Amino acid sequence: MSFLGDVASWFGTAANWWGESGILNRVFEHVQLSAFTMAVALAVALPPALALGHRNRGGGLVVTVVNLGRAIPSFGILALALPFTIELARGIDLFGWEFSPISSGLGFWPTFVALLALAVPPIFANGFTAVRDVDPGTVEAARGMGLTERQILRSIEVPMAMPVVYAAMRVASVQVVATATLGALVAWGGLGRFIIDGFAQQDDVQVFAGAVLVALLAVATEALFAFGERWAIPRGIAGAGDRAAATAG
């Protein structure tokens, strides 16, 4: 049978779909961790980014964060996360008080730490610049109408910053989904398992099938955000977004 025929019959085998190492569970793990990471990244990065953007403070910090994020390859971030989590799991000594904040330094934690480190810089940087670059005339007008600083941020600057923040979320999400694939290298699950296990077992069919699934999930993530743009962006400012493509990872 041809190679692609073998791949088709791999997808046609029920055993490859069900169970802990089946396609369905791997997709679920992959999406779950990616979504969780994005939620944490937004919660951690967005409030300070918007507040600092409103006061236009910390521009130098933004530049540093973005450049660092760009220069370190995502594979490198994952690799650096492993020593960090392994050492944490072995226990840290805080002024004579020894404890282990996490139970295992493998699997979930290094993957999560790496993905978070990838997602935070673009969200922070774009949130900051988006609020900072809101037309000062508009902000002045709002201030003249008697809006408080908090109201200006909430009802003028944040809505006007939405297209850029949304674009950043899109870039970060695709990056996170892409890099989650590498989590298999540190014993996490997700769709990367098929590729990494396939390499280890010299099973080209499994490698290829896993790659197809990962590619589809990444393209689907991108498409979901493109589609969601319609309702995520306030109608009055639609089309103002920065159409940045997701970064290769």
Next chain:
Amino acid sequence: MITAQAAGPFFRWDWVGRNLGAIWDRVVEHLTLTAIAIGIGLVIAMGLSLVALRWRRTYAPITWVTGILYTIPSLALFALLVPFTGLSTLTAEIGLVSYTLLILIRNIVAGIDGVSPEVREAAVGMGYTRRRLFFEIELPLAMPVIVAGIRIAAVTVIGLVTVTSIIGQGGLGFFILRGLNSFFWTQIIVGVALSVLLAVIIDLLLAGGERALTPWARRRGAG
């Protein structure tokens, strides 16, 4: 339980000292993989950009296809190729070149589109042929935007080369992967730090090259 780097310090300089030769070889491999990818990427991107500039309607489909290539995660793209081209340099290069295309095409087209119509008009009025107009007027004037694209592409490729360690290539990624598999932090840190350093150095060199290539931009102070 896992014993991380058994005993001893977190970073072992003695390992670095004993492996300077091997590290240098991987740096050279890393740069070679990057240079080939950028070189071939530029040739293909230039060709596709010329097509897109000549026949405007092809620009959307070209960026659409290269955009999808760009969205596919690197490990998946390499894995898709392995059954056909094996664990080879060819597999690595096809993947790496794919990631340069969108960035380069966008910048080449935007750069040439950015040439002011008056300049073009003046050149045509002076009797420039289409070919001379492109090579002597449009291309030099677009150079800052094109070099900006090359810089982004180079930094991206230097990062992605590390992933090719999983398919038996990898440059400095070799140390990252080996450190990951053997819990030897020194190798991970050396691999990551040097690949970041390479990215920074290449980026600065390209920025310097752009200044040398476009003396008029410097004189105007527009930089």
